[in-house]
Amino acid sequence: QVQLQESGPGLVKPSETLSLTCTISGDSVTSANYYWSWIRQPPGKGLEWIGYIYYSGSTNYNPSLKSRVTMSVDTSKKQFSLKLSSVTAADTAVYYCARSPYSSFKVLWFDPWGQGTLVTVSS
Amino acid sequence: DIQMTQSPSSLSASVGDRVTITCQASQDISNSLNWYQQKPGKAPKLLIYDASNLETGVPSRFSGSGFGTDFTFTISSLQPEDIATYYCQQYDNLPLTFGGGTKVEIK
Numbered sequence A: 001q002v003q004l005q006e007s008g009p010g011l012v013k014p015s016e017t018l019s020l021t022c023t024i025s026g027d028s029v030t031s032a033n034y035y036w037s038w039i040r041q042p043p044g045k046g047l048e049w050i051g052y053i054y055y056s057g058s059t060n061y062n063p064s065l066k067s068r069v070t071m072s073v074d075t076s077k078k079q080f081s082l083k084l085s086s087v088t089a090a091d092t093a094v095y096y097c098a099r100s101p102y103s104s105f106k107v108l109w110f111d112p113w114g115q116g117t118l119v120t121v122s123s
Numbered sequence B: 001d002i003q004m005t006q007s008p009s010s011l012s013a014s015v016g017d018r019v020t021i022t023c024q025a026s027q028d029i030s031n032s033l034n035w036y037q038q039k040p041g042k043a044p045k046l047l048i049y050d051a052s053n054l055e056t057g058v059p060s061r062f063s064g065s066g067f068g069t070d071f072t073f074t075i076s077s078l079q080p081e082d083i084a085t086y087y088c089q090q091y092d093n094l095p096l097t098f099g100g101g102t103k104v105e106i107k
Helices: none
Strands: A003-007 A018-025 A034-041 A048-053 A059-061 A069-074 A079-084 A093-103 A117-121 B004-007 B010-013 B019-025 B033-038 B045-049 B062-067 B070-075 B084-090 B102-106
Touching: A003 A093, A018 A034, A018 A093, A018 A117, A048 A069, A048 A079, A048 A093, A059 A069, A079 A093, B004 B084, B010 B019, B019 B033, B019 B084, B019 B102, B033 B062, B045 B062, B070 B084
Parallel strands: B010 B102
Antiparallel strands: A003 A018, A018 A079, A034 A048, A034 A093, A048 A059, A069 A079, A093 A117, B004 B019, B019 B070, B033 B045, B033 B084, B062 B070, B084 B102
16 A cells, blocks of 8 residues: 655745655655656645656656756655745645656546645744 | 636535536546545545546545536535545646635535
8 A cells, every 4th residue: 555654844934945755655666657746735725736756857847836846756765855945935835745647648646645744934 | 727617616515415516627628637535634535537437445426527628526425424625636738737626514
């Protein structure tokens, strides 16, 4: 059974960089048919896709965040990571990692999801 | 970006009622649509993929239909454990986008 777990600081200061890691159990980050995604949800609001990464390092980011997002993968640790720079209060959200199957040149859906981690941007 | 418009944004129904949620895409997305259930304080869970396919282990009272721009999600007989917010999500084009959600409550 695949499980994902997010980790990282729960509080980040404005203008600094948010850094989160997702640890995978029950699967390999090098699985050929899966990408690894980040999604966020501001308190009381809807879901926003941030981006995804393949184990080779290939990425695709939401254009709304692209200038501030960097994703990476550590195959030896079965982890993938998210960095979001120059954060503001608008980046306060629950951040989720998820596995995404890939077929016919498209990433399809998000399943399963990690439990999520709340990151608050405040001084 | 493809905009996904869900309606209603919230609804209240009785146990045993049939509940229907709609999701409209701003352009043709074929059957590239998924539905998720998010219970309070929990991560979303995939229920329906490719517009009408039930994820393994999901009760059969949940169903989905539609093609192109108009999609429907149905709970045939609402149960207390179905209290949640439901989201649609398209994967036809990047960026991947979600509907605004429908909060389902018990009357």
